[in-house]
Amino acid sequence: MQEIYLDNAATTPMSPQVIDVMTREMKSDFGNASSTYELGRQARRAVDRARSQIAAAINAEDSEIVFTSGGSESNNTAIFGVAHSRQKIGKQIITTKIEHPSVLNPMRQLEREGYDVTYLDVDETGHISLTDLKNALTPETILVSIMAVNNEVGSINPLAEIGAIVADSNAYFHVDAVQGLGNIDLDVKEMQIDLLSTSAHKINGPKFLGFLYENKQITLPPLVLGGEQETKRRAGTENVPAIAGFGEAVSEIAAVDKAGLQAKYAHWQEMILQELNQAGVAYEINGGCGEHVSHHVLNLRINGVSTTILQANLDLAGFAVSGGSACTAGSLEPSHVLVACFGKDSPRVNESIRISFGRYNTDEEVAAFAQELSKIARKVQK
Template identity: 45%
Template sequence: MTHIYFDHAATTPVHPEVVQAMLPYFTQVFGNASSTHSAGREARAAIHQARESIASFIGCAPPQLLFTSGGTESDNTAIFSTAQTGASKGRHIITSQIEHHAVLHACEHLEQQGYEVTYLPVDQTGRVDVGQLEQSIRPDTICISIMYANNEVGTIQPIHEIGTIARAKGIPFHVDAVQALGHIPIDLHVLPVDMMSFSAHKVQGPKGIGALYLAKQTPLQPMLHGGNQERKRRPGTENNAAVVGFAKALQILAANAYETQQKLEKLRLDMVTRLTELLGTEQVVVNGHAVERLPHILNVSFPGVSTETMLMNLDLEGIAAASGSACTSGSLEVSHVLKAMHLPEEVLKSAVRFSFGEGNTPDEIEIAAEKIATIVRRIRNK
């Protein structure tokens, strides 16, 4: 049976070199990095080296990087901390309607505690209007949180413009860059961003490890209490192996960045071209921004074929795709991202996300396109 994995936006396979880099930290360099003996010092040195490597990749100083358990913790920490430290100034937060639920649900939780949240709309391509964002700022606005690139449709937001506005008004600016990492060059020496969230498992690193960038002078209210790790900002015994794996994944990415992006862009283009050839331009609707987008995400609708029906048939054919965020794909609800984009009903209810990775091939694109076309024709002919 064919097995084709087109769901890299949900998670990626761990790179073999990452696995090899991690293995010694399970069995040989297993010390607790907080211990003062040689085993502990060796573990601590590995974490320091990994932090320096990751910091270099995203353009920040190593002390500005806080390790977490992943993107959700990074997002939550940034939002809850900013809400607490800024409470004396105000209780107004600005975000967008298409954020990951790690941000949206955190904001909803704060609303229950008396905070006010403005959820900015987006246009039909999934982009926030910078002018509307600026008009939404109030004297009591204490945080702006806008994702770098959307995980469902791949649309990239005007982060530099938003950050410039936030800096001018003295408002902390958080960016969820979990999906953007590795696909958009990130230089935090230049970007006007105060906090940025990352996760390793989107870039062929291990699950369960992420990071939060904190600009200088950005206050942080720890979510956890119990130890002095991470400069007293995030207590808990360090996950040595995962930290090393995260760094190794980015080292591999840095060495092949241009070639990988060109390959992913071509896979995406080939899929759109082939589907259009097989089904016709009227029967294939590509969602998201045509230019300001990630190279590896293709969100496409097949009007007349429901998302659930398509995904079920694809799975039977051995093809893994998604309806949206992996955190909510088990739900039958229509994507909140596509709803916010105000797409036509037939487009909204037939959208499927294909997301490509380093291991995918042109042959897989051809096989998948043929099977998709067969499924669409069979369902529509009924």
């Protein structure tokens, strides 16, 4: 049985070109990038080349890119770094109720340390109110942390508008762009973003690698202490093959027309919805699929069918989809994103699946999935 993978918001298959780059580096370049002899200098050149590729993709300077172990470390570095280095200015932080756990859990830790964290509400499409953000800002606000694209319902936040609002305050603007990089255009200068986190494995790169963009005007204390790698901002010997692969992955995705990619994903969403409509399946869309949404995510409630039953039946049929964020999939608690959008008593929180597309999926795969989803839904709903 062929497995059809539709959980790209959890992770993505590696690009063949990325694999080639990493394989070449592993075979020919084992030097430590901090060593001064030729093998070390060769490794350093590979790291610097990747850093330049990544900086160019978000309109940053090379020196503003810090390699980390992934989005979670980048988020933790930004949040704890700002909180602990700016607490003399104030101890108020603003975020949203639908952030990734690697943002929400550091926020809860900071609350235990005496910080005042404001969690902005979202509407049923997963969007915040800019008026709420303006009203929450005070002279003591030191950080606003808002994700670019939500990983469960695909809502896109208006980063440029948020950046302009935050720029008029004392706060720094941090963006978790793990789902944004590769799906929407990002320009840290135009959007007035001070800190931005990403992860390589969401854009067909290697796992356990990411970067943190730090505006050159900002100096944060390092989260990981040790050697003087990454200009003393992140200790640990650089994973040169993975970093080279990350640079290749970013270059590939930077060359892709984001509007065209979104149009392709929107077409796939429509294929699934048409199949459900023709089959008479009762369903609801969580988060919407119109404007201000990244169409790589389609979150559906199949009315009356539990997430567990639907996901298990799809898995047995050879289709990989998610019941929510892969980072919380092992939890018995319902999705915090759907709870924030619809309330904890809504049946949506226990009857929804997340379908997420990637650039290697095909029309044939999506059509096969739509037919199987309709077949299972009709059977169980009857």
